[in-house]
Amino acid sequence: MWFKRAGVLQTPILLSGIVAIVALIGAFGSPTVSRVATLALIAVIFVCGLSTFSGNSGVMSFGHVAFMAIGAYTAAYLTIPVKLKAALFPDMPDALSFLVRIHAPLPVAVFIGGLMAIVFSVLTAPVVARLSGLQSGIATLALLLIVYNVLGSWTAVTRGSSSMVGIPQRTTAWNALAFAIAAVAIAWLYRRSRSGLQLQASREDYWAAVAAGIEVGRHRAYAWMLGAGLCGAAGALYAGLLTSFNINGFFLSATFAFVVMIVAGGYLSLSGAVLGAVLISALQEVLRRFQDGQFTGGSPLPAGVADLVLALILLIILIKAPQGLMGVRELRIPSPRAVTLPRRPSKPSPAPATP
């Protein structure tokens, strides 16, 4: 069967199949279902970016939502009709007034959103290249807080804490599917690339990788930039789906939701990240309906139930199965001959802190 002979392509093909099913559900479902499915596809694109960095390097990042915010704001500047923009940004400083005049269709905005995120990631790459473990976690969190603070306070340019409104709804299940498949392919190509393999080596044993001549910092920086681009694209699509968004949507609770996805699926594996994104997106929708009272006879539960359940699920996963659903495995068709080969259990440890 051509499918099995495709070898290393099995995983991206299977993952594309899964996202295609999600898109089909979205394209033919009710408006609510369609919206949830499209959000799930955007989450897939985001976790592909997050997994490109965290999965390969073993360094957890809490900062990728900042790239998503940058992508979303870029898309807003590019796609809001020019007339409306002039009314939305009366105090735009002269140096940035070109933002009011430019206009582009959504697919272009997605590319430019990714590009802007990459520009920001180039600025921050030296930090990420140098730090490991906990320090890196804190530094990426600090990045998120900086972006949150600047976007939330620079009222003349970003509308500050007021919502960004009037973005035309151009994101559909189909164009989200196209970008999701592209994101899976990019993440997979990087994972199999020379740089990706070297980064994975540093994840398994930092000092051995350094001793083998791998420039861990450089490869971390590459993965950081590539992941940033994907997350920026996800942000642009997100803006095009929601038509209005607020800076508070790109803060700790969003970060938390994506961390749950990637940890539930198994953050060392791309399949785990994608499956986690799809499953947790579905779970979030079920929880939201539960909270609204659709399963309890119409009486809504107090706000916060969904978050509480999500937090408890994450805790249980961390305690019972810290490797997540997939561990370090990737999705493949089990072949009769390969089953007899026992897979050696490997337990990757996070890279020790560089002194």
Add this chain to the structure above:
Amino acid sequence: MIVEFLIGAAGLGALYALLTIGVSLLFGILGLMNFAYGEIIMAAGFALYLFRDQPWLLAAGMAILFGCAVSVLSERLAFHSLRNADPVTLMIASFAVSLALQSLARMSVLPKAQGVPPQNWLTRQLSVFGVEVSILNLVMLVLCGATLTGVALLIGRTTLGIQLRAAAENFQMAENLGVKGNRAVAAAFGIVGVLAGIGAVVLVARQGAVSAEMGLQPMLIGIIGAVLGGMSSLRGAALGGFLLGATTSLLETVLPSDLITFRDAILFTLLIGVLVIRPQGLLSGSKVRVS
């Protein structure tokens, strides 16, 4: 003017130092960077709201009690099962605990922010040698200073302190030598609860309100201060917190008003700078220890 600024800066520095050692104490012993610290403070703040009509001392005592209870419970229910996990897993777990506590609060007792009017005597100004000083700043300085001294004595001079330091140095070895590890860890969480309670008393008096989200800012302060000072030396952490408070106070005074909203961005940029130049912290040796 200068004296007033100095007392304000020292008070804020002492408060930040207090918040910081609450984070770095647990990091030293368990490798836990505790994001749920803010929610412990929130629980203590809720006690202040609940007992707002009672005498101030009773309310403060209840705040400390609530902080202790939530802190120790979070250890029993969540962190206990993750004793040997790596720091990043622990950090993600504390993220989950933080969100769980926050949504519990939002569901039950604090769906929206509640005002806690500060005590009358706290809002007055005191004239010392012809200088107007706010009593709140003085109380903040004295209370936090006293607590810091207390913690220093507890860690340095008591049997419990020696056990905690031993557990921080090498948990397994300390247990083999007869330190009751579980009891020491529970005690550490208890101390963190007390610190959070006292922090909450000062914070609520400053802000005049409690809400489910009130823990975010103090938690970030604690973590940043701990990272600045050196993740696992208590003295370094306290100094880091103090520096952070004093710098914040200074930035608030010297920054032009249109830049003041970007204060956090400036602080976090400084933090990243410190991390890049000295990942082990400004004031810490490379060795990991609590003393």
